[in-house]
Amino acid sequence: MATELIPLAAALKSMKRANSGMTWIRQKHVTAFLRTLAAAPAISHEIFDELPDSRTREYVRGLLIEHGVLPQRDAFLLRYDSWAAQALERVSDPQNLDVARRYIRWHHQRRMNLMDEVTRGTYLRAKQEVTVAIDLLNWLTSHDVKLSELQQSHLDVWQAEGPTTRRIAGRFLKWAINTKAAPLGLTIVPHRRGTSPRLAKPGQDQALKQVIHDNGLETRDRAAAILILFFGQQAENIARLTWDDVTITEELVTIQLGTIQIGLPDPLDKPWRELSANPGHDLTASHPNTRWVFRGASPGRHIHPGHLTTRLGKLFSTRAARLGTLHELTKLAPVAIIAETLGYSPTTIERHAIDSAAAYAQYMAAAHQQRTSQTVRASDGE
Known part of the structure; x- marks a missing residue:
């Protein structure tokens, strides 16, 4: 089995600054991990998964993938599956547990399985959406409210009592309504766009x-x-x-x-x-x-x-x-061209275009008022 680590050793020696690689490998925790790995019957992702979770484990795994010892795999998808299993343990009501499990499986995991590669952004957004959904479900349990009996007044109170990230529950709520787990007509107050500062x-x-x-x-x-x-x-x-x-x-x-x-x-x-x-x-x-x-x-x-x-x-x-x-x-080119060229959605660029137009209108109004004032002062002088 130790022969499978030969590509890793060769790579460390061939580095432009090989001393840094050897210094890393001589660290006690790295040496201990490599000895444990060398004692395993074979090198595989399954063997790595059985070892204690650590940064060293994942770094060595990455090195072996990069040098062809281990096959590529979708790390963020696997991390999400593991995280989701632990997240479900936080759901306090059995009936809501089934809802949360279906939301994870049929909304997030299904979408991830269809992707060529799960990005870090997708992984983090999915975690946040599930976390907020579980927060809502547990709040309903603590107030003796079933999801199927949820009312707008409940949502308003829950959203007002917590952080602004609770607005993200709108995505879970939409899914729950579409799957008939929650009543129709419920809404979450959306994030008010245009509040982030711009660099002038x-x-x-x-x-x-x-x-x-x-x-x-x-x-x-x-x-x-x-x-x-x-x-x-x-x-x-x-x-x-x-x-x-x-x-x-x-x-x-x-x-x-x-x-x-x-x-x-x-x-x-x-x-x-x-x-x-x-x-x-x-x-x-x-x-x-x-x-x-x-x-x-x-x-x-x-x-x-x-x-x-x-x-x-x-x-x-x-x-x-x-x-x-x-x-x-957005002051220089049409919305459709900017969106296509830069890879943005037309809706996003259109929102910036509206803001630009409003700012330009304010500028023109101020300029017109200034010219009018100058004309009046000139007339008074005559």
């Missing part, structure tokens, strides 16, 4: 100037920042970019964002050319042949979107910058 145009220009001209920034941070400041891309979408999405020629760098390849003119293309010339995949054994542009800490994985936003946070708020960019873009 001067702030965007200053951030972009720093990204382009500050050589002290890491190349990957500069490349990601350009996609947010110029094209309003979400961190999750940026993190999932591969080199298959990027085309680099002597004349132009293009990136596939939505349905169209977007060209990056000089100087926006410089960070991407630098990354292409020196991706740095040989620095560790975690990403020997990766296609991820923004590789992560875990073997074979892209960067965590939250880690990406944290890195860029020293420059600007990624959310505020993204919303500010979309706000400005």
